[in-house]
Amino acid sequence: MKNVILYGLIFSVLFNIFQYVNSTKILDAKDQEVTKIQQRLKTSRDSVATLAMANYFSLESDEDAQEYFYKNSLDYQKVAEKVKEDLLVLNENKNGNILIPYEPIDGKAFLVNTSKILNHRWLIAEYSNGDLWGQILVKYFVAEGKPTDFETVETVLYERPTKE
Template structure:
């Protein structure tokens, strides 16, 4: 009987040591995992903050510009879509978009590729002819029932990149 009790005591001691070592390893692994998740969460929060700052100049985040449209009985989301469509419609001219003040180069007209409505008055857009490209700042005016009026404020044309 003494041997059985002695074996049971040794077995329970070994079992407890095994459980302690195993739980310590599991706890350390979970701690490492928590640290990794916290690091990823910090990186994600920083990315979200960067994106929020990057979208600072946008009609969607400019309460004053939105209020300007609402006070005139207009929906800013519909206006943004209409303005972009009207801007792209100007690309249908065979000499290129009339807002881009550059003549076609090698027969390739300058067309507006993409644009962003900054607020209730300005748009920034990127244009190109295939080889040359640039950016343009446009002032726009919206009137109900009329096409959008555009006025070029400033443009930048980048030099053609040469391969070295």
């Protein structure tokens, strides 16, 4: 009978040691997993914060600009679509978009490719002629039932990279 109790005691001690080692390994693995997830979460939060800052100057996030349109009984989303359409209509000129103050180079006219409306008064656009490109800051004025009036504020034309 003493042998059975001794064997039972040894078995229970070995079983407890096994459980302790196994549980420790599982906890360490879960701790590493939690650390990795926390790092991913921090990276994701930083990315979201960066995106929020990148979209800071945008009609979609500027409540004051939206309120300006609402006071004039206009929907800012429809206004944004109209402004972008009217801007692209100016590309139909054979000498290029009239907002871009550069004459065609090598027979290639400058056209607006994409634009972003910053607020109720300004937009920024990227333009190119296939070889050269630049950006333009434009002031715009919207009146219901009329085409959008545009006024060039400033332009930047980037130099062609030199081949070495």
